[in-house]
Amino acid sequence: MAAVILDGKALAQKTEQELQQRVDAIKSRSGFNPILATILVGSDPASATYVKMKGNACERIGMQSLKVVLPDTTTTEALLGKIAALNADPKVHGILLQHPVPPHIDERRCFDAIALEKDVDGVTCLGFGRMSMGGSAYGCATPKGIMRLLEAYKLPLAGKHAVVVGRSPILGKPIAMMLLNANATVTICHSRTAQLGQHLKQADIVVAAVGKPEFIKADWIKNDSVVVDAGYHPGGLGDIELDPLHGRVAALTPVPGGVGPMTINTLISQTVDSAEKAAQRVGSN
Ligand code: NAP
Numbered sequence: 001m002a003a004v005i006l007d008g009k010a011l012a013q014k015t016e017q018e019l020q021q022r023v024d025a026i027k028s029r030s031g032f033n034p035i036l037a038t039i040l041v042g043s044d045p046a047s048a049t050y051v052k053m054k055g056n057a058c059e060r061i062g063m064q065s066l067k068v069v070l071p072d073t074t075t076t077e078a079l080l081g082k083i084a085a086l087n088a089d090p091k092v093h094g095i096l097l098q099h100p101v102p103p104h105i106d107e108r109r110c111f112d113a114i115a116l117e118k119d120v121d122g123v124t125c126l127g128f129g130r131m132s133m134g135g136s137a138y139g140c141a142t143p144k145g146i147m148r149l150l151e152a153y154k155l156p157l158a159g160k161h162a163v164v165v166g167r168s169p170i171l172g173k174p175i176a177m178m179l180l181n182a183n184a185t186v187t188i189c190h191s192r193t194a195q196l197g198q199h200l201k202q203a204d205i206v207v208a209a210v211g212k213p214e215f216i217k218a219d220w221i222k223n224d225s226v227v228v229d230a231g232y233h234p235g236g237l238g239d240i241e242l243d244p245l246h247g248r249v250a251a252l253t254p255v256p257g258g259v260g261p262m263t264i265n266t267l268i269s270q271t272v273d274s275a276e277k278a279a280q281r282v283g284s285n
Pocket of ligand 1 (some may be wrong): 142165166167168169170171172189190191192193196208209210211212230231232239259260261263264
């Protein structure tokens with residue numbers, strides 16, 4: 001049977017209609033417009049494109065984005081100062097610091113300087129810790145987007161064996177904790193993992209977050225599994241060799257159009273959540 005295509009693009013579009021209504025409600029009840037501040041440091045063209053796409057998504061749902069563009073020469077201290085100013089600005093409901101920042105900047109320190117209630121991209125250690133412990137925090141956008149996609153297609157996770165390839169702070173580690181919290185049994189693989197193919201052959205759910213085009217071979221993946229490919233490379237390739245899988249796995253994310261749109265959708269959705277909380281605070285004062 002043909003694999004179910006986990007269509008992140010369609011789900012994101014559908015969700016945007018609901019988000020637009022929620023933004024309209026905030027505007028009419030509280031008189032302010034939700035604002036996502038986006039910080040781009042340096043001149044990496046791919047990062048600039050991602051930030052632009054995030055700004056466009058804000059516009060589509062009637063929300064505002066506040067674009068902060070800083071030069072390559074920005075210091076850690078200067079970036080921390082900008083983040084502190086955005087934290088203190090009551091008009092700003094979410095802060096996105098586009099990853100990666102230039103190598104001389106202490107990215108972890110800057111991520112962790114984002115106030116928890118504005119960490120709508122889910123990048124702080126505090127947010128990760130709370131999420132892992134089942135507490136309240138915004139989920140890291142890409143893994144949370146993947147979880148929302150799996151949920152929308154009602155794919156069972158409890159008791160399933162999920163194999164995550166990659167352990168980055170923004171993808172591999174948080175998706176592993178989210179799957180664990182959803183009662184999957186989770187194996188995390190990385191560059192030192194021996195016999196990666198053997199681990200993948202055990203997987204009911206595969207999540208690829210490696211960053212290498214078609215690194216995971218189709219014949220490492222068992223029939224009827226659920227395949228999530230977070231990779232995106234020139235030529236529309238993912239981290240998994242997807243083409244041969246269409247006829248024999250249960251479900252898969254297309255590249256493009258699977259995980260990518262859900263990342264942006266989760267970011268704007270969590271910004272709307274944050275703005276709604278701010279509106280409630282205004283209302284109760
Ligand atoms: P990353 O920080 O470079 O992490 C890559 C991970 O892959 C590392 O944990 C690394 O292991 C592991 N790895 C590298 N070589 C390996 C090997 N030979 N065998 C097993 N594991 C190996 O990348 P990332 O930021 O997590 O991104 C991963 C992918 O997702 C990229 O393709 C990126 O473009 C994509 N991405 C997509 C979105 C989206 O919205 N669609 C968002 C973010 C990222 P070590 O830890 O041992 O080095």
